[in-house]
Amino acid sequence: MKTIIISYSYTGNNEALAEMVAKELSVKHYKITTSKPMTMVTILLDMMFSRVPRVDPLPAIVKDYDIVLFFGPVWMGQTASPLRAYLNNLKRNSKPYGFISISGGADGGNPKLAQELLKRTGNPPVLLLDQHLSELLPVKSQVTRKETSSYKINEADLMQLTKHTLEAVKGIL
Ligand SMILES: Cc1cc2nc3c(=O)[nH]c(=O)nc-3n(C[C@H](O)[C@H](O)[C@H](O)COP(=O)(O)O)c2cc1C
Known part of the structure; x- marks a missing residue:
């Protein structure tokens, strides 16, 4: 299957x-950039008012591929706003897609993700993999949102997350 990875x-x-x-996987990877720089304020406004930022490349980039794998963070329980134009585009131009995230996970997971993806694209993802930073931090009674949101994965984390992601992705390709 001709696969494209789009990440934000x-x-x-x-x-x-x-x-x-x-x-x-030796597949094409596009990194999303937004026409206006994202800040904590624009993130909050996007999430509160369901805004869809202008992005590059344009969502039509996926047309020559059989399956799209999206990578991006979860913000306030939802997919990051720069992914929205691509997800919304799949409603008009349906094709299989997966959503893969390294999110914080401090608040016990993101239970509304599947519902949001279905609503935006009209179809459930063939893969939804939400991996949590809270599981990478030292074990203690309560991992806070502040700790997970400021955590940058290290080399060992990246190896572990890549291995897990590849196992899941190979199951659908
Ligand atoms: C404004 C904001 C809101 C966030 N909300 C959530 C959330 O609802 N659930 C979650 O699991 N993680 C949440 N996070 C944590 C990010 O998903 C996490 O830090 C992620 O690894 C960042 O990915 P990136 O480095 O690719 O941007 C939030 C982070 C920010 C900055």
């Missing part, structure tokens, strides 16, 4: 994973 990353975690997976 604000602090680098999902980009690092997407890059490794693209390299291992």
